[in-house]
Amino acid sequence: MPYHAYHLNLVQEMLEGAQLALIPGDPERCSAIAALFGDYRELAFHREFRSILAESGKEKALVVSSGIGGPSLAVAMEELARLGIRCFLRVGTCGAIAPDLNPADLVISEGAVRLDGTSQHFAPLPYPACADTELTHLIVRACRELGFPYRKGITCSSATFYPGQERYDTFTGYVIRDFQGSLEEWKKLGVLNYEMETATLFTVARTFGLRAGALCAVLVNRLASEEPDHISLREAENRVNRTAVYTAGLALRELAL
Ligand code: URA
Secondary structure: OOOEEOOOOEEHHHHOOOOEEEEOOOHHHHHHHHHOOOEEEEEEEEOOEEEEEEEEOOEEEEEEOOOOOHHHHHHHHHHHHHHOOOEEEEEEEEEEOOOOOOOOOEEEEEEEEEEOOHHHHOOOOOOOEEOOHHHHHHHHHHHHHHOOOEEEEEEEEEOOOOHHHOOOOOOOOOOOHHHOOHHHHHHHOOOOEEEOOHHHHHHHHHHHOOEEEEEEEEEEEOOOOOOOOHHHHHHHHHHHHHHHHHHHHHHHHHOOO
């Protein structure tokens, strides 16, 4: 019996040998990413997981949405690895906490603070969440060649959007003591941004012996604002999508995928 990935609703032959997956959180973003390859075809859309096969000439990649956060991303990675995916590239968005990052700038994660929770189901907390070095070099090259402003460094991946990222614009307005002052502390430790998936991505990929890289566009700088503006939001998505697809092309040619 061929393996059927239950949550993704895919079987291996549908991937036509694709070994690289681009992974946004939002299913709505999959077709915009896939369209940048040229040809594309939706394979499945089950729960938060929308899967599109994208092609440019002989090059193929899968674009799969992970939903929000580590738990659903880990489900997708588990199933994608069994379907033959060997390289994962996150195409995400984030809130910056480094003072020099502006909306629509790009952040390349070299490593991630493991506040995601999910990664502890794959490796104990002292295990580092780090990116694949070769893939990360290709993301840097893509940013440079496309001329988009970027920084690379450490990302904080939180299990929650609100308390874990020390947001007070909430129902109770309360953040538990563990997280009070945490934004300032991560900033002092040189952490660049908050998001919710990269620590899971890196930990799961490493423990599987597979490659992973993460690229996020800044939606807001938390030191300045909590509300993204619509023009920066569009530009952030445009830049992160184009850079990810450019990186995918480099990876397909240079990492023998
Ligand atoms: N995603 C997050 O997790 N945090 C932000 O601030 C923006 C996007």
